[in-house]
Amino acid sequence: MNYLDIIIPFVGGLGMFIYGMQIMAQGLENAAGSKMKSLLEVLTKNKLMGVLLGAGITAVIQSSSATTVMVVGFVNASIMNLTQAMGVIMGANIGTTVTGWLVSSVEWAEFLSPARLAPIAVMAGVILMLVGKRRSSKEIASIIVGFGLLFIGITTMSSAVEPLQNSESFTSLFVTLGKNPLLGILAGTLVTAIIQSSSASVGILQSLAAAGLVPFSAAIYIIMGQNIGTCVTAILSSLGAKRTAKTAALMHLLFNIIGTIIFSTLAIIYFQVFEPVWANGLITQTEISVVHTAFNICTTVLLFPVSDWIIKLAKKIGRVEEAEQDESQVQLDERVLQTPGLALQSTVNEVARMGQIVEDSLMTAKNVLFTLKESDIKFLKEEEATVDRLSAGITNYAIKLGALQISEKEHQDIAHLLQIISDMERISDYCENISEFAETLYEKKTSFSEIGTEQIREMMEVCADSYRYALKAFVDKDRAMALKVIEKETQADNLELSLRSKHIKRLANNQCQAEAGVVYLDTLVCLERISDHARNIAEEVLEQNA
Structure with missing residues (x-):
């Protein structure tokens, strides 16, 4: 088997997927424009409103990493306190599942078949981009083109890895990841940390699932690892910021680690005691979306009541006490310029x-x-x-x-x-x-x-x-x-x-x-x-x- 013939189209498909996701998100963000300004007013409300805000913003910009980076910026600029930041972080984990549902829609909505819809979407978007005079037309064109490129990218990745179905070493790798939760979580963490996008990481997993390569148990552990890996971007962003901003990034990491520990333990017990056969069964793209969404929603529901404890733990680890805002300094942060x-x-x-x-x-x-x-x-x-x-x-x-x-x-x-x-x-x-x-x-x-x-x-x-x-x-x-x-x-x-x-x-x-x-x-x-x-x-x- 010539692995170069697999790697090159796979990497190209991944690049197209990420680029499509970015320009679609940019178009959505620009289209939302003035409406997103009013969202800041919600920050003064309770933590539950913060969860809804975080989910909403992340669904638009399709990146929990970007949302968390903005949260770090808000905290660093003293626009948001750590309690408000906690709510937005929890919501961001839920909002990031939108991309996975877009990808998996090819399974439950036949008319969204990439082979049929993606080329039409790209062509329609390009035509609108060329003939449209108004800025709003060009933003809509970006959304359509990004949507098409995203699907073409996922199709290219799926097609590239199809030959691996016959590779005994590759399939045994996923079986190993399914049997060893720690390795599965580590794999998900490393891949997501490297590409700094949990949405793209989930897209890769879905492309492998479409080729019939991923066991159910392996997918679950990898998804949990992806939630930890997505924290890397915010942690890197907090370097050089105030201690409170570093604490916000640490809260995100603690939240995802605690959720992963709880649900990995439950998954291990379930697969080993109740459903060992199901653990080895192949997972579909839609099932990956279901697991990803259920994991993030359940983690938020479970940890929401004890979120203040997570904040205290993060502050203790970061050795920080929230100080009053220094009004002589500009309370703006360049991280927020992302939106x-x-x-x-x-x-x-x-x-x-x-x-x-x-x-x-x-x-x-x-x-x-x-x-x-x-x-x-x-x-x-x-x-x-x-x-x-x-x-x-x-x-x-x-x-x-x-x-x-x-x-x-x-x-x-x-x-x-x-x-x-x-x-x-x-x-x-x-x-x-x-x-x-x-x-x-x-x-x-x-x-x-x-x-x-x-x-x-x-x-x-x-x-x-x-x-x-x-x-x-x-x-x-x-x-x-x-x-x-x-x-x-x-x-x-x-x-x-x-x-x-x-x-x-x-x-x-x-x-x-x-x-x-x-x-x-x-x-x-x-x-x-x-x-x-x-x-x-x-x-x-x-x-x-x-």
Whole structure:
């Protein structure tokens, strides 16, 4: 037997299968686009919602490894805590079984026969790709082409290994794997770890099953090993991340190892005591899908009640305690860029967090000119430095996101975000300027007149309201609130002109100190510009949600 004639087409079929799976997943992900953004909101819910979220995302991107890598990224960015991460990880194990069902459908849905359907799907997808003008058409074309390539790949692999039916050494290898659970689990783990895709690993197993080579017991142990091997990608991804992110990857590994230990023990007892004949019988592609799905669902149901214990064990092994989020650091992670829709939503969340820091600065700036507290002056300078770091970090992340294959609407959303980030950063700068004015008043041992203090307070209230409304409009996508910002900004413009005129008259009549008078005018300028930038934010919200 010429093994080269088997290996070459098998490897080629595997490559086609993986490539088809990837472009189909990319097309599905792009098509889901904006809908996937809202999934992040579920992360604040309970663990059961996390399971559903993990299953849903993994079913779309068809890779539990990719989902877990995203979870590591979310934990590293402090967007998600370990309890939420546990739920998503459990769901990811269930969602990854979708590809196996697609492959096995050739057995229970005759019309999906690869020989009949795959070439038609590829041709139809290519035609749609060539003639389609809209981006959505090209995404649908990617899904269809990927679907066709996936089936052609699995057919090529199955055909390549058919001659091995007559190879006594190869068939005895699978018999050995079936009789030795540890070897079967190890084989599944190593293959999956090498190709870093449990879906592709299951596809290989199904192609061997289609050729009539895999005993039932061997398949079960290999499937369990595949669930362990799929953890390798997340573990590699966590290298260099925070300890909590490493703990998230460790939770995934522990969850799958515990599930494997439990169900391998049950399988060993069942095959050796009750059904030794069935253990040696050949498994079909559909039965592999059933076993894969049942194993992951049962593991999740069984371990869900004790998942908090798994989290504690992972934290103990990783020697980590979840610390409070360091708000001075950008809470974004490049791992999440693997799913642009979710990355965009996490960017929006981070801009909103930065906006809240700016609002805190503005609230402090409202009083610092009157209290002249050194602690407030120091706070405003520290917060401005924090906002500068956040602005630079979020901007860089958004630019990387914009370079990915995303929809035109998502490109526009990023453009709006970049402008809003710039306006928020400028408002923070003006808050720092006000702290510097407070320093001047403190050093010169001077202050505003009583009427001047009253007028500045009035102007500050109007401008603070303007920004507060703008931030709320951005977070809630509220057009009505954005329109209120424009009203406030007009009020601030008129008030600035009126107060400036009155102040100049007071200066001419020697009713206030000259040094305090200069600070008064500079403060009016800063406040009016704060309201201008608040209006800019509101206009971006109106345009984005037109």
